Amino acid sequence: MTGTLRVHEAGVALDFTIEDANRYHGPGFPGGVAHGFCALQHAVALLGRDGAEPVERREVTVRTAFPGPGGRDAVELVLRAVTDDRYEVDSALALPERGPVLARYVWEFTYRGRVVLLRLRDEGLVTEEFISLGAKPDRTPEEDAHLEVLKAEMAQRLLARPVGQVYEQVGAERP
Template identity: 30%
Template sequence: MNKHPSPNPELCILAEEGPLNIPFAAVQAYHGHGALAMLALTFQGLRGALVRLQNDGNPLPRSALSVISGHPGPGVRDAIECVTRAVTRGCYMVDRDLPAARYNKAADRSYSFQLRDATRSVHAILRPGVLPPEFFDLLGDPAPAAQQRHAELRRQIAAQVLAQTPESLYDYHVHAL
């Protein structure tokens, strides 16, 4: 598994013509700057989930993957799309009823996702406390000072998340389908 954090995390997936290494910087370039905290968290979650679905350490074909996310946000969607192309392929679904990791009392969402291939599923569940209470307190506050602080906080969280292992951020549960 991913035992040590990397200063420049990347993951590997099997694309049309072979293995494709995708660093976080590529995912951020695809997304932009908006939802950096969730982008980084989802990227790290995917790193851990992909490893758990691999056979003999071989990268998984992105064409074989589908995703159910409990969070409808753009950072989550864009990280998943950039890595798996599940949105474009019609293999991405948001299920706000996923019961795990419901940390935001003001919003109907789960901070978890399920990554599936033809035979197995990995449920990645964000651990409690990874996102600080201030993140949720500022979410949706229209005041300019709150928006500025939230943007700063999202950048800080992203940097912290990328310096950790996926296993320190998520609990993973693998199931046969």
């Protein structure tokens, strides 16, 4: 994925890149930043009717089952949704029938009465090894180092795909 994510504030266009999001977040969770950014790019395209309408950043509300700080920071940078109390982590949005790897990668974006629900595509974008190692309570230094490699690899997998090929829309958009 290349390019920018464009939103508007009071009619002024603001462009953000994945590099902006990673700088804002810091080095901790590049995979989470990539998840948030990819979900945002897809949602903004859908909510803005494929660029036909500008999306006002401070009018988008976000609910997600994804609890990661990288995803939160990507959303905050672009939408200011955390600051404006329009961001909620809601475990009820999870899809447990998709299994432990995919269940929490769900995002719901609401804008001017339109709702877009996205879920991660089931194509090996997040590995079981990443999930289990990330959840392990007493990792060794070697495991911590390997987890950092897995985070970077996941971010690369996500960002290598075009918009709409990481997350897919599920359900119907409400007008």
